[in-house]
Amino acid sequence: MKVGESALRTVRIARWQLALALVFVVAGFLVVTQVRNELLIRQQLQVPSQRLEELAFVLREQERRREGLEQQIVALRDQVRAYEQGTVQGRTILAALGAQLEQLRLRAGLVAVAGPGLFVELKDSPAPLRPGDDPNTVIVHYTDLQAVTNELFASGAEALAINGERVVATTGLNCVGTTILCNLKRIAPPYRIEAVGPPDAMLAYVQRPGGALDALRAFGFPVKAVKAERLTVPAYRGSYRFTFAKPTP
Amino acid sequence: MWLPILGLLAGIILGFLFSVEIPLALVKYSAIAILAAMDTILGGVRAQLEGRFDLSIFVSGFFANTLFAALLTAIGDLLGVDIYLGAVIAFSIRIFGNVGFIRRDLLEDYWQSRQPVGSKEGLR
Numbered sequence: 001m002k003v004g005e006s007a008l009r010t011v012r013i014a015r016w017q018l019a020l021a022l023v024f025v026v027a028g029f030l031v032v033t034q035v036r037n038e039l040l041i042r043q044q045l046q047v048p049s050q051r052l053e054e055l056a057f058v059l060r061e062q063e064r065r066r067e068g069l070e071q072q073i074v075a076l077r078d079q080v081r082a083y084e085q086g087t088v089q090g091r092t093i094l095a096a097l098g099a100q101l102e103q104l105r106l107r108a109g110l111v112a113v114a115g116p117g118l119f120v121e122l123k124d125s126p127a128p129l130r131p132g133d134d135p136n137t138v139i140v141h142y143t144d145l146q147a148v149t150n151e152l153f154a155s156g157a158e159a160l161a162i163n164g165e166r167v168v169a170t171t172g173l174n175c176v177g178t179t180i181l182c183n184l185k186r187i188a189p190p191y192r193i194e195a196v197g198p199p200d201a202m203l204a205y206v207q208r209p210g211g212a213l214d215a216l217r218a219f220g221f222p223v224k225a226v227k228a229e230r231l232t233v234p235a236y237r238g239s240y241r242f243t244f245a246k247p248t249p
Numbered sequence: 250m251w252l253p254i255l256g257l258l259a260g261i262i263l264g265f266l267f268s269v270e271i272p273l274a275l276v277k278y279s280a281i282a283i284l285a286a287m288d289t290i291l292g293g294v295r296a297q298l299e300g301r302f303d304l305s306i307f308v309s310g311f312f313a314n315t316l317f318a319a320l321l322t323a324i325g326d327l328l329g330v331d332i333y334l335g336a337v338i339a340f341s342i343r344i345f346g347n348v349g350f351i352r353r354d355l356l357e358d359y360w361q362s363r364q365p366v367g368s369k370e371g372l373r
Contacts (some may be wrong), residue, residue: 016297017306021256023293024312027286029267034279036264038270047315049276 029083045239049134080213109168113159117196117231118203119147121224124189135178140189140221142173142180147212149173155205157197159233163187166236199227262308281333285312288340291347298354301355344363 041049099183101131105111122145125138152160162169165182172181195202206213206225213223293307317347318336325332 015304015335016253016293016302016307019308020253020293020297022288023286024253024256024306025260026311027283027290028257029264030260030279030283030286032261032264033271034276034283036268036274037279037332040270041273041276048281049273052273052276055288071258 003236008080027128044234048183083197084094108240109159109166110231112235113195113196114230114232115158116155116199116227116229117159117194117201118152118206118228119226119228119231120152120193120195121222121226122148122189122191122193123222125220125221127220137219139178140180141217142175142192144216144221145180145182145193146173151212152193152195152197152202153207155197155202157195157202159196161194161233163192164233164234168238170240171238183236185238194228194231196231196233203227276334281336281368282315282320283342284337284340285314288343288347289314291344291351295347295350295354298358300350331334 038049039046041052045052045055047055081189102111106113111178124140127138129135129138144155145162148161149162162173162182165171165187167182171183174181176186179188180191181187203225205211213225216223289307289311292310293302296302296307318340321336322333
């Protein structure tokens with residue numbers, strides 16, 4: 001019993017020691033937990049926990065900046081697309097301009113064309129001239145050519161050439177002596193008029209009674225008007241001069 | 250003095266045994282709570298060395314200070330004021346002060362134990 005009593009005496013624990021022990025248990029547990037968490041944070045994030053707020057702020061700033069940059073990317077891509085389209089359209093515009101130019105050339109008569117149409121031939125009258133006869137009665141005048149040309153245009157000719165001379169808007173037929181000038185070039189009979197256009201319409205109009213051909217026939221001129229499947233009308237080889245005419249805006 | 254140290258060891262072992270993961274947002278609060286706990290413990294040790302240890306004050310102070318420190322930090326976060334800085338400074342000052350007193354008390358005890366109670370005998 002003595003041993004027991006002395007044992008109890010030696011194992012006497014002061015109240016404060018017990019309390020302190022309990023508190024130390026809690027404290028030790030808390031400290032260890034905290035340190036482990038801190039080390040875990042440092043290991044995972046490579047950053048101590050004191051800097052987390054700062055890093056959160058930096059993260060938000062960077063995210064905002066990235067948003068701005070992304071918007072910039074979108075804007076720049078739109079710009080690139082616009083430029084690309086502009087280039088494509090530029091090519092398209094060039095092609096369109098080229099086509100327009102070709103059209104204008106065509107309309108100006110600078111391009112040789114081919115197609116179905118009408119072939120009209122006018123020859124001088126083979127009737128022999130008796131002395132005292134007016135030679136005007138046996139030769140084809142520029143007015144005749146003009147009339148026939150006019151009739152062909154009026155009936156739908158799109159391109160017309162006389163003896164290989166393309167008749168354009170400024171083509172004038174006039175008489176110099178006994179030769180006819182077309183595009184300031186002398187042309188001689190037989191006058192072969194090639195007109196590309198609606199063959200039936202042209203033929204009908206040109207052969208109508210009271211027309212130029214009819215009149216020529218009446219005067220004994222050999223006149224031929226034949227439909228053709230394919231006629232080639234050459235390009236206008238003359239020059240244009242606009243010294244007086246200026247374009248008006 | 251061995252039981253408290255045993256208790257400390259037990260606490261440390263428990264801490265290693267049970268891995269409690271504190272959420273990132275609460276890590277700051279637990280840090281300040283630990284600081285308060287350390288301050289309270291050192292205050293208790295000093296009180297004991299000065300002979301005025303009161304168990305109720307000690308235990309209540311431990312838990313109260315710990316919780317209050319965490320609460321104050323949370324309020325500071327809500328207000329946008331870094332109150333926890335003040336708590337850190339306050340507790341640090343107290344810890345250093347208590348450590349100083351403990352040191353002085355221990356030294357006094359040591360010198361007193363070295364010198365016999367009847368100092369006159371030594372003079373004799």
